[in-house]
Amino acid sequence: MPSTLPEGEVAPLDGALPESAVREAASRPLGFYLHVPFCASRCGYCDFNTYTARELGGGGSQASYAETAVREVLLARRVLGELDRPVDTVFFGGGTPTLLPAADLGRMLAAVRDEFGLAPDAEVTTEANPESVDPAYLDELRAVGFNRVSFGMQSASSHVLKILDRQHTPGRALQAVKEATAAGFEHVNLDLIYGTPGESLDDWRASLESALSAQPDHVSAYALIVEDGTQLARRIRRGELPMPDDDDLADKYVLADELLSAEGLRWYEVSNWARSTAARCRHNELYWRGDTWWGIGPGAHSHVAGTRWWNVKHPSAYAERLNTNQSPAQARETLDEETRRIERVLLEVRLEAGLPREVLDEPGRAAADQVVEDGLAVMDGDRLVLTDRGRLLADAVVRDLLP
Ligand SMILES: C[S@@+](CC[C@H](N)C(=O)[O-])C[C@H]1O[C@@H](n2cnc3c(N)ncnc32)[C@H](O)[C@@H]1O
Numbered sequence: 001m002p003s004t005l006p007e008g009e010v011a012p013l014d015g016a017l018p019e020s021a022v023r024e025a026a027s028r029p030l031g032f033y034l035h036v037p038f039c040a041s042r043c044g045y046c047d048f049n050t051y052t053a054r055e056l057g058g059g060g061s062q063a064s065y066a067e068t069a070v071r072e073v074l075l076a077r078r079v080l081g082e083l084d085r086p087v088d089t090v091f092f093g094g095g096t097p098t099l100l101p102a103a104d105l106g107r108m109l110a111a112v113r114d115e116f117g118l119a120p121d122a123e124v125t126t127e128a129n130p131e132s133v134d135p136a137y138l139d140e141l142r143a144v145g146f147n148r149v150s151f152g153m154q155s156a157s158s159h160v161l162k163i164l165d166r167q168h169t170p171g172r173a174l175q176a177v178k179e180a181t182a183a184g185f186e187h188v189n190l191d192l193i194y195g196t197p198g199e200s201l202d203d204w205r206a207s208l209e210s211a212l213s214a215q216p217d218h219v220s221a222y223a224l225i226v227e228d229g230t231q232l233a234r235r236i237r238r239g240e241l242p243m244p245d246d247d248d249l250a251d252k253y254v255l256a257d258e259l260l261s262a263e264g265l266r267w268y269e270v271s272n273w274a275r276s277t278a279a280r281c282r283h284n285e286l287y288w289r290g291d292t293w294w295g296i297g298p299g300a301h302s303h304v305a306g307t308r309w310w311n312v313k314h315p316s317a318y319a320e321r322l323n324t325n326q327s328p329a330q331a332r333e334t335l336d337e338e339t340r341r342i343e344r345v346l347l348e349v350r351l352e353a354g355l356p357r358e359v360l361d362e363p364g365r366a367a368a369d370q371v372v373e374d375g376l377a378v379m380d381g382d383r384l385v386l387t388d389r390g391r392l393l394a395d396a397v398v399r400d401l402l403p
């Protein structure tokens with residue numbers, strides 16, 4: 001969740017949506033995102049909407065968070081009144097969801113299940129910091145209904161973890177994967193970050209090999225983004241650390257794809273690799289395809305058929321709204337057809353399934369022909385699919401396709 005919220009239009013206090021949006025949502029997969037805005041400590045590179053106990057200063061308490069979030073689930077039920085379809089995916093993200101007792105996460109999940117119903121094959125994920133779980137906690141998560149867990153491993157190199165301010169040892173994420181598998185989780189993801197100042201290509205190779213040794217069925221590998229306003233950005237500005245270098249990032253992406261593919265993890269989105277179709281993150285796929293999701297929690301974003309809104313950012317303000325029976329939405333926007341088309345280009349071109357050519361306008365189609373001629377994409381039937389080189393230049397390809 002980005003921390004800088006756009007301005008948008010006024011959102012109604014009862015959260016009501018246009019009837020046409022609710023009708024359209026009936027025909028698309030439905031997901032819930034539940035944001036947990038608490039962390040034990042702040043990593044210097046992270047600008048997600050999350051708070052340490054000191055930053056919270058006593059407002060928006062962790063102990064009452066599950067109860068507050070459940071109020072928003074009840075609001076979602078009222079607003080989506082006519083929508084009659086079970087939930088396909090639930091994703092708890094953060095922050096650090098696993099800072100809360102497993103029973104609290106279970107309570108929030110139960111509210112989604114009770115109000116909407118879960119599809120029999122629903123994917124239910126939580127993010128977890130490796131040091132925030134143990135076997136008993138993972139057993140509890142399984143017992144309350146989670147079937148997928150995503151660990152933030154980031155790196156296997158101690159000096160890289162130190163620059164990132166991570167609180168776990170290199171080995172802890174691998175142990176956590178073993179514990180999750182033993183607890184019966186069907187799917188386990190490891191998040192990795194490449195391009196941290198001071199990380200060599202060999203460090204990155206060691207991180208990939210280490211992650212693969214734990215045999216997760218999914219890996220996300222993200223280039224380190226230097227977000228404005230973070231401690232990392234300040235350290236780079238002061239000249240204490242170097243800015244990530246584009247050529248180094250490209251070499252590391254190529255290495256990631258090579259090693260992950262060799263171990264049977266295939267890319268299905270530019271930054272995501274899975275061992276099988278069943279191992280893909282269906283919740284993220286729902287975002288990339290512009291389906292329906294309701295984001296519960298402070299700063300969370302939601303989307304229903306072209307109406308998008310975002311909640312007030314601070315946990316205290318969020319709790320105050322819900323405790324006085326108001327929608328926590330800060331503002332919203334209604335996307336017109338052209339904006340929805342542009343978003344499809346931005347997101348779908350990054351998928352292995354590719355972008356249907358019909359989504360492009362005339363200048364975009366001409367640009368697509370050039371992209372193919374330049375070897376950055378191929379046509380697979382009527383879909384434009386990035387080549388290996390195209391994946392390295394995905395952002396530039398998008399700029400070409402939206403002249
Ligand atoms: C915000 S964290 C939440 C999960 C959990 N607290 C953790 O840190 O593992 C989700 C993922 O976002 C990614 N992330 C956060 N900030 C990033 C940044 N500035 N650049 C690249 N990836 C980032 C990390 O890979 C992290 O695992």
Ligand code: SF4
Nearest residue numbers: 039042043046094095
């Ligand atoms: S633990 Fe995760 S959410 Fe919390 S500050 Fe670090 S990266 Fe951000």
